[in-house]
Amino acid sequence: MTTLLINIKELLQVRETNVSKVSGSDMKTLPKLENAYVYIVDDKISSFGLMAAIEIASADTIIDCTNKVVLPTWCDSHTHIVYAGDRSQEFVDRINGLSYEEIANRGGGILNSAKKLQETSEDKLFAQSAKRLEEVMKLGTGAIEIKSGYGLTTEAELKMLRVAKRLKETYNFPIKTTFLGAHAIPANYKGNQDGYMDLVIDEMLPKIAEQNLAEYVDIFCEKGYFTLEDTERLLKAAQQYNLTPKIHVNQFNAFGGVALGVKYNALSVDHLEELNDDDISALQGSDTMPVALPSCSYFLSIPYTQARKLMDAGLPVALATDYNPGSTPSGNMNFVVSTACIKMKMTPEEAINAATINGAYAMGLSETHGSITNGKAANLIITKEIESFHVLPYAFGDNNIEQVLINGKVI
Ligand code: NIG
Ligand code: FE
Incomplete structure (x- = not known):
């Protein structure tokens, strides 16, 4: 042909x-x-x-x-497209004055998505996710990374990753999968963060590795979610299963997660809406790709990642969607590229480099895409x-x- x-x-x-x-x-x-x-x-x-x-x-x-x-085609190196239902009610709640944090604190947010996902059959979850994948393909996405993290029980995390694997096989489409069991503390572990980290590390991680369901490991390193200590414990444990880190850091607070990611040879550190000079120094000389998610900044009205500062320091930048039901219900990479130009003052050349070759790098696909x-x-x-x-x-x-x-x- x-x-x-x-x-x-x-x-x-x-x-x-x-x-x-x-x-x-x-x-x-x-x-x-x-x-x-x-x-x-x-x-x-x-x-x-x-x-x-x-x-x-x-x-x-x-x-x-x-x-x-x-x-x-666009290389979208950060998504959570396997999820159940939506969180449009929380969108309205935010318009009416509640913050993302307040919604999460009263059991909404990631826990709301986890409840929905646990109650959704694997076939239904596949059907909903497949529809999203087909839509983003039509919008020009030709390679994608998909995270777990809306399961928060061993069985539901495995279910999410099996769905991602089935998408990859069904569509013969480049999909990389990331285990994000440490996305939020489930309600039954409230006050017992260490207990949940034990579950993630001692039960989920070995099963996922054994069933070959993920190549990367992720954690939401953020105040109110997971600490630097949790992050280091997970990244250390993941090394023995050859799971490379790609982590959520600096979305709301900068407190050393970037340097920790670099220390564990993270392929990428993602979000970076908050960014300080120590983060920049940590990235210099590393192989870690900083990934900006401007649609998330747009949707949550939080700062945009300072891409110019990163590039001026000689660093690369990748752009991705963060497609998920809570902070970014959009998988449109064209909007990401546009927003990077308009709000982050990237030139079209820079934004397209960030959304193609650098995005491919950020999910280990730059040899082929x-x-x-x-x-x-x-x-x-x-x-x-x-x-x-x-x-x-x-x-x-x-x-x-x-x-x-x-x-x-x-x-
Ligand atoms: O990348 N920040 C953590 N996780 C997702 C959003 C999670 C949610 O609200 O469902 C993100 O923005
Ligand atoms: Fe994300």
């Missing part, structure tokens, strides 16, 4: 040789070709180049991309007719995506 995309107005994120991530001032550059082609054999990019130099005369399918932009490179997965976005790629973030709220290819096939 061969597919040829021709007359592409702008072909973005072209990398002759792959880079695993881009950092600091390099993020300003988004390599592109004008009037280009991409040749796909089966599910992979076989070659690309300028139309003037094209040597391929025929293909099973030819797609004319005149006046259209082509780029790699995140750029237009020969041999990589043919996961591509074809836009509608637009003036230039700047229109993608500029026309916020518009859907400028015409077609999405996953593994070489139009979905």
Whole structure:
């Protein structure tokens, strides 16, 4: 099966040789070709180049991309898309004056989602999650990370991760899974935080590792949730199961979680709405990707991650959705890219680097996804007719995506 995309107005994120991530001032550059082609054999990019130099005369399918932009699909490295029901009532409660924290303290929030998920059958949970996955694929997402963390019992955590695995197999779609048992303290462990950490570490972790249900481990390191001590205990224990950390830190408070993540070689530290100089120093010289989640800042009206500060310090930045029922009921990476430009003052080049190659890095997929490179997965976005790629973030709220290819096939 061969597919040829021709007359592409702008072909973005072209990398002759792959880079695993881009950092600091390099993020300003988004390599592109004008009037280009991409040749796909089966599910992979076989070659690309300028139309003037094209040597391929025929293909099973030819797609004319005149006046259209082509780029790699978004790599969404932080989501919680396996969840049950929604929390739209809490959304209204917040409008009426309650804070996210107050809602959580009276048994809402993550515990509300956990109750719903525990009561939902595995098949129903799969059906609800599959619908979300199909929707984000149409919005241009071509690789995704999915966390557990709305189970909070051993059985329900395993159920979430089995659903994520089933999504991966059903859709033949790149999905990375993360065990987030330490997302909130369940009501029956209130006042017994250590007891819940024992359950996470001694019972959940071994089962998840044994059943090969996750590659990464996560914890909500935050005041009122899990402490630095809990985080260190978990990350240490996870090492023996080869689960790499990707952790929630600095969403509301900065108190050393970033340095701790770096100490345990976290692949990514996510949120960072609060960020201090010690966090920046800890990240410098590390392999840990800082991940910003601007839709969460938007929805909760909390600060945006200081991406400029990170990039000025020579660091990389990745962008992801955080798609979840509580803080970010949206999986739209186009909105994320737009919001990063509008609110975080990232240039379109920086935001697209952050949402493609750096997102791929943040979930261990940059060898196969995140750029237009020969041999990589043919996961591509074809836009509608637009003036230039700047229109993608500029026309916020518009859907400028015409077609999405996953593994070489139009979905
Ligand atoms: O990443 N911060 C922790 N977890 C989620 C939100 C959880 C929820 O409210 O359901 C997040 O924002
Ligand atoms: Fe999250």
